Amino acid sequence: xxxxxxxxxxxxxGQRIHLLDLDVDQLRTWxxxxxxxxxxxxxxxxxxxxxxxxxxxxxxxxxxxxxxxxEQHFVIFRASEVEAVCSSDGTDKLLVRLFDGGEVECVLLxxxxxxxxxxxxxxxxxxxxxxxxSGLDGVDRNLTRGxxxxxxxxxxxxxxxxxxxxxxxxxxxxxxxxxxxRVLPALDEARSPEGLGIxxxxxxxxxxxxxxxxxxxxxxxxxxxxxxxLHAPNNELRTQLVPVNKxxxxxxxxxxxxxxxxxxxxxxxxEYVLLGGLNDSDDCAHQLLGILRRRNVMLNVIPYNPVxxxxxxxxxxxAIADFKDILVSGGVNVMFRQRKGSEIDAACGQLRRxxxxx
Ligand code: SAH
Numbered sequence: 083x084x085x086x087x088x089x090x091x092x093x094x095x096g097q098r099i100h101l102l103d104l105d106v107d108q109l110r111t112w113x114x115x116x117x118x119x120x121x122x123x124x125x126x127x128x129x130x131x132x133x134x135x136x137x138x139x140x141x142x143x144x145x146x147x148x149x150x151x152x153e154q155h156f157v158i159f160r161a162s163e164v165e166a167v168c169s170s171d172g173t174d175k176l177l178v179r180l181f182d183g184g185e186v187e188c189v190l191l192x193x194x195x196x197x198x199x200x201x202x203x204x205x206x207x208x209x210x211x212x213x214x215x216s217g218l219d220g221v222d223r224n225l226t227r228g229x230x231x232x233x234x235x236x237x238x239x240x241x242x243x244x245x246x247x248x249x250x251x252x253x254x255x256x257x258x259x260x261x262x263x264r265v266l267p268a269l270d271e272a273r274s275p276e277g278l279g280i281x282x283x284x285x286x287x288x289x290x291x292x293x294x295x296x297x298x299x300x301x302x303x304x305x306x307x308x309x310x311x312l313h314a315p316n317n318e319l320r321t322q323l324v325p326v327n328k329x330x331x332x333x334x335x336x337x338x339x340x341x342x343x344x345x346x347x348x349x350x351x352x353e354y355v356l357l358g359g360l361n362d363s364d365d366c367a368h369q370l371l372g373i374l375r376r377r378n379v380m381l382n383v384i385p386y387n388p389v390x391x392x393x394x395x396x397x398x399x400x401a402i403a404d405f406k407d408i409l410v411s412g413g414v415n416v417m418f419r420q421r422k423g424s425e426i427d428a429a430c431g432q433l434r435r436x437x438x439x440x
Contacts, residue, residue, distance in 0.1 A: 101130070101156040102228030102235070105267070106276055112155075118148060124276060130158060131277045134239050159232055174240055177434060180205070180229060184222050185434050186255050188233040190240055198249035199237045201230060203265050204256025209290045210325045211313070213355060215389045215434075216255040224261040230268035234278060250280055253288040253309070255434070259295035266302065273304070282306045288353065290326060291335035300338075300345035308342050309351040309382070310335060314361050315369035323361065336373065343378065350379045356402060357386045358395035367408035374414045381409060381416045 101109070110123035122144065129135040136159050138149045164185065165177040172192030179185050184205035191198045204224050207217035233254075238247050250272055252258040258265045269285060271277035286307040289296065299308065312335070314320035320327040327335075339350050352374065356362045374381060383406060386396045397405070402418070409416050 098157045099155060100160045100226065100228035100232075101152075101158050102160075102231040102271075103226055104228075105271065106274075116151065118151075122148065126152070127276050130235070131271075131279075134235070136235070136239065159236070160228065161232055163236065174237070176233070176236060178233060178236065180225075186225065186229075186233070187434055188237055188254055190237040196248050197241060197245055198251060199234060199247060200251045200253050201233045201237075202254030202256050203230060203252055203258040203261045207256050208260065209257050211290065211311070212323055212325070213357060213386055213389065213392060213394050215392075218389075221256070221260075224264055225256070227264045227267045227271075230264060231271055234268075234272060238278070247278060247280060249284045249286070250278075251286045251288060251309075253286070257290055257292070258287050259289040259292045259299070262295055262298060269304075269306070283348070286351070290324060291330065291338070292326075293330065293334045293338035296335075296338035296342055300342045303345070305346045305348050307348050307351060308339065308346075309353055310339050311353045311355075312370075312373075313353070313355050315366055315373055319361060319366070323357070332373075340377070350377065351382055352379055353382045353384060355384045355386055356397050356405060358397040358401065360394070362397045362401050362405050364404065364408060367405045371409055371412040371414060374409070375412055379415065381414050383409075383416060383418050385418075 104112075106123050106127045109126065110120045113122050114120050125144065126141065129141045133140075135141055138144070138152045138156075138158070141149060144152075161178045161180050163176055164179045166174060167177075168174045174190040176188050176190075177185055178188065186202035186205055188202055189200040191200065202225065205222035206220055207214070208221035210217050210220075234247070234250065241247070250269075252265060252269075265287070269282075269287075272280050272285065273282050282304045286309050287299070288309040288311060291310050291312070296308070299306070311324070312320070312332075313323050314327075315332075317327065317332055320332055339352075342348075343350050354361070354370070370381075383402070385402055386394050388394070388396060406416055406418065
């Protein structure tokens with residue numbers, strides 16, 4: 083019931099604790115401190131993560147007094163849903179308003195038997211990629227563990243009873259590697275059997291490429307898929323499109339990605355947003371081939387999804403096909419992201435932006 087959380091945010095969200103910020107052991111400790119039985123923690127977790135409850139009132143096998151006690155101390159959904167846009171290809175996009183008024187987007191994509199979700203990690207983004215709607219106004223703040231999980235649960239609740247979430251991509255608004263302290267605990271819950279139970283092999287973290295944070299992820303040792311947003315095959319062009327590249331450089335990004343591959347054995351993905359007349363030339367394709375040929379990678383080429391007010395253009399179908407052919411004939415595994423959800427502004431940050439501009 084989204085309304086409950088919205089009320090809570092109105093009258094001082096600080097009063098009640100966002101339950102999704104806690105792990106099951108922390109809830110167990112709280113229960114025992116209250117004189118309750120510890121096993122109730124798993125029961126509550128089962129209600130929230132498997133049975134998709136968003137209120138304590140639904141948890142009918144808990145004693146009424148305990149439900150009231152929980153209601154007084156905790157809130158399950160702390161944000162509210164401002165808008166849900168559903169596209170005919172099975173893509174649902176939610177605009178979620180946080181307790182402090184910040185807004186983030188998340189998306190559910192239905193594809194065959196896959197039920198994938200794309201989740202945000204920050205309000206806005208500090209990376210400043212020139213073609214991306216999320217970072218046009220910079221970053222406001224990091225999302226909490228609970229706010230990241232709430233997006234997942236809100237999207238899960240849109241599924242039919244017999245459907246299950248299968249994949250998670252941290253590819254919404256924000257730079258997940260700039261918020262690892264909250265992203266990793268949220269993903270711990272996403273993959274825990276008591277949480278969403280999704281294998282890390284079906285979870286992808288997408289990054290602009292921050293080497294120290296990639297190394298931290300390598301040491302963390304959980305085999306998540308890593309996707310690196312490359313977007314250009316040389317430093318001059320990359321710095322133009324991805325300004326943080328100026329102080330990092332492509333080599334450092336590639337070296338960190340290689341170390342991740344060595345540590346986890348997961349095939350790397352490189353993302354490349356194709357911008358007409360900017361990074362889609364034969365020369366760019368050949369340079370990119372030089373970088374990727376020796377690596378065990380998947381290249382995900384994403385034709386630019388237009389953002390209102392930005393001067394970039396989506397390349398013609400021929401330019402896209404030519405770019406692809408050069409890489410494929412050079413032996414690179416190339417995937418072209420289907421433009422699922424483009425009719426509902428499903429690219430990063432666009433729904434929020436378009437609402438702000440009306
Ligand atoms: N900060 C992370 C994750 C968020 S962006 C990262 O940089 O990877 C997720 C992906 O969406 C990135 O590859 C990004 O380049 C891409 N993207 C952003 N704006 C886009 C647009 N207008 N059209 C197509 N892809 C876009």
